[in-house]
Amino acid sequence: MTMEQAPITVLGLGGAGCRAVGALEKLAPGRLRLLAVDTDRAALENCPIPEANRLLAAADWRGGRGCGGNVLDGQRALARERSALESLLTGTPLLRVGGGLGGGTASGGAGIVLSVCRKLDLPTLFLLTLPFTLEGHSKRRVAEETLRNELLEMADAVLTLPNDLLFSVLPGTTPLSEAFALADREIAGTALALTAVLRQGNLLAVNFTDLVAVLRRRKSFCSLGVGIAASGEAADGTGRCQLALERMLQSPLLGGVDKLTGADAVIFSLIGGDSLALGETRQVLEQAGTFVRPEAKLFAGASTESGFGENVQLCALTIKFDAAEEVESTLAGGPVRKNRPARKAAAPAVEVEQLKFALDTLSKGMMDKTTPVIWNGEDLDFPTFQRRNVMIDTGKTVSASELKKQS
Ligand SMILES: Nc1nc2c(ncn2[C@@H]2O[C@H](COP(=O)(O)OP(=O)(O)OP(=O)(O)O)[C@@H](O)[C@H]2O)c(=O)[nH]1
Ligand SMILES: [Mg+2]
Incomplete structure (x- = not known):
């Protein structure tokens, strides 16, 4: 298939x-x-x-x-x-x-x-x-x-959307059921936009593999904004795409323009009916892109759906990585695994010797004349490491050739 x-x-x-x-x-x-x-x-x-x-x-x-x-x-x-x-x-x-x-x-x-x-x-x-x-x-x-x-x-990819974002713009008196219904509509709009731009054969498609490369194995907080507008809607002649952009920026689950400007990655998706033209598409996506900082990863896609008629929908999905993670290295070169220290380059093979403490047997001093305590054939007046001939490492190593020179 x-x-x-x-x-x-x-x-x-x-x-x-x-x-x-x-x-x-x-x-x-x-x-x-x-x-x-x-x-x-x-x-x-x-x-x-x-x-x-x-x-x-x-x-x-x-x-x-x-x-x-x-x-x-x-x-x-x-x-x-x-x-x-x-x-x-x-x-x-x-x-x-x-x-x-x-x-x-x-x-x-x-x-x-x-x-x-x-x-x-x-x-x-x-x-x-x-x-x-x-x-x-x-x-x-x-x-x-x-x-x-x-x-x-x-x-492959996990995006988390904090429900708290709903409170960032909704009045405190909004009933919870209404806030949820609104969230559901916004999430649905974004889901539609996301799946539309990920589909192949569209005006401008976002590659799922590229998206996975940015999101894989990391915790990402997202926020989403949806703006819908129709031709001729604005009395002052503002274009439909421009109007959709303004509405998207005010969208409750976006949490303000700051979410766009501070994002580590952003996906823009524009959907319109068959009349959606390349010129207006390029213009609005470029304009939306100016809100994103240059270091952020930007995905932009556009698609046509005949059911949209004269309507256009502009959608933004902003992605912020967990602050504890190394953002830049992931963007630069594929996913990193958290908590896994980078492997050091293998050192060239050198024959080494482990240095030992010089633990010589000392005299028992005044105890020399006392009766030795012998147990199981061992003189318990001598420390265990001497009785058992145990070597203790100094924690340092030296190459075999160096050791030869020292001795
Ligand atoms: N955006 C949004 N979030 C919701 C809605 N209902 C619940 N939540 C959130 O989703 C979380 C999980 O709730 P549910 O979806 O009801 O839980 P569940 O997965 O059905 O699990 P059980 O009911 O325990 O079997 C809650 O803690 C809320 O934060 C909703 O309508 N919209
Ligand atoms: Mg349930």
């Missing part, structure tokens, strides 16, 4: 993941292959995608009640569905997994989904939200452990 024939698949895992997939279906019906996997029957039934694409995990064991925040249960539940996952995922050219870290199903199940992807040799990008600070330390710890222990080492 070629990249052009098979659609990219987006898998929503757990409650938040299924809601994001539902939002994606509403935003762009039938555009992507959508899958929803959860241990919670009600959450799955609310997801507006065909039943064949929904998987209720471990129904016999969990009874469709979810995992109530228990990560181990989430892991066990998904482990029971390995073969079902395999058949759902076989044949897809690229997978994006979405979900909220901090609960049981997505946090526990993400590692299992990843292992199935590895078995199928399926390139996979995870886009996961991090819990709100107000949800408490234990949720945050669950999220951190999942990332460190289950995902970062093995996944």
Whole structure:
């Protein structure tokens, strides 16, 4: 199956993941292959995608009640569905997994989904939200452990989106359900943009391998902005792409222009209907690029979707690496592995000798005249290293030729 024939698949895992997939279906019906996997029957039934694409995990064991925040249960539940996952995922050219870290199903199940992807040799990008600070330390710890222990080492690419970003621009009085619904729409918009620019054969495609080279084995925080505009919308004659750029910059999950200017890597994606012209594409992508610092890795893609009509959507995904990691070396030359010291160049082979302390036998002094304490044939008045003829290293070495000269 070629990249052009098979659609990219987006898998929503757990409650938040299924809601994001539902939002994606509403935003762009039938555009992507959508899958929803959860241990919670009600959450799955609310997801507006065909039943064949929904998987209720471990129904016999969990009874469709979810995992109530228990990560181990989430892991066990998904482990029971390995073969079902395999058949759902076989044949897809690229997978994006979405979900909220901090609960049981997505946090526990993400590692299992990843292992199935590895078995199928399926390139996979995870886009996961991090819990709100107000949800408490234990949720945050669950999220951190999942990332460190289950995902970062093995996944092609992991992006984490802090839910707290929602509060950076929304008024404090916004109901949580409204904030979540808004987040779902923004995530859906970005998911669509990301999958559109990663697809081959587009106006301007982003290479997944290049993206993986930047993201692999590192913790990345992301933020995302989406701006949609239509032709002739602005009374003052501002072009649709310009308007989309302005809206993208004000987008709630972007967290302000600073997120763009401070990013280590940025992906811009422009989608429009068949009327999208190369001139306006180039102009807006160049203008958006001026917000990104020159050292940052910049990916820009554009694609046409006839369903967009006269609308254009400009999307930015900003990526900031964990401050503890060595950013520059990764950008310069492929992924580095954290906590692994760089190997020193092997020294040329030289024959060396380990130097020993000169531990001569001294007189027992005034004790010389006393009756020796003999036990098992050994005189216990002499120290053990002398009785047993033990050598003690000085911690220094010297080449064999040097040693010859000294003696
Ligand atoms: N952006 C967004 N985040 C959400 C939403 N609902 C929950 N979250 C976040 O996602 C985390 C996990 O919640 P759920 O998705 O409900 O958990 P789950 O994976 O279904 O796990 P269990 O319900 O314990 O089986 C929470 O701690 C929240 O931070 C949502 O609608 N949108
Ligand atoms: Mg749930």
